[in-house]
Amino acid sequence: MPSRTGDIQTVTINQVLEDLDIVVGEDFAMGDFDVLGWQLAAKVRERGSHGYNHHGALFRPNYERGILVHSLIQKKGLVKILEIGFGRGYVTTCAANAIYGKGINGEVTTVDPFFDQQKLDNFSSVLDPAITSMVKINTMGQTSDHYFDSLHPKARFDFIFIDGDHRYDSVRKDYENAVKHIDRGYILMDDYHMPTKVEKDIDVSNFVDSLPSSVERKLVLTDRLLFNDDRGKTSDDLDYGMVLIPVGDI
């Protein structure tokens, strides 16, 4: 596996929203993402941990990822979305809401080998039925490798979010498969870690840093920059983020 360099242009979510001409509180309500995050993404710190003792139990793990996806979809009119890695459905829901908000039909496909009924039931209970009447949601219970193997070579998406298995070979295959199925739009990859942040099986930056310089990309710092950070961190303290890769004339 190549080593990571951390050599990547970095922007904050605030700057990306400004470039998209999006105004927080006018183009979207922070509360909507807080509610969805609470239902589909919130986490609880372990009792006795540093965070639990010093900052509190409940936290908002990068709810801004939903805001980034929502904003790109809304401003660029993206309607065919592929997500690798469903989790509990936070980004799937943010993407579907964004398409619905444009008043157009669209499709969100989410691929995960570990769907379970409880997660799916919770996800369904959160989704407004009006949204699913306009936005088709396909839940594919398989690995991304199997999904791409069975995908028609001519299938095209305009947004692909890679957030599944974060080990090097999986990230590489997901990216190599993604580029075959997008002509214009964005690839977004979660969990890019700078060399200062080492976590087992999170090798996204090892792959991204080995891409040729001709692949335009930016690291978007997203975690608790719009929401208040209970840890008191600022964008200067963040050594991780999401990699945004524009494809075609977007």
Ligand SMILES: C[S@@+](CC[C@H](N)C(=O)[O-])C[C@H]1O[C@@H](n2cnc3c(N)ncnc32)[C@H](O)[C@@H]1O
């Ligand atoms: C971080 S979570 C995804 C969170 C979700 N994208 C969101 O933002 O709301 C990662 C997910 O990837 C799934 N996953 C693991 N290996 C995978 C694979 N080979 N293909 C697709 N998904 C995978 C896990 O089951 C897990 O649900």
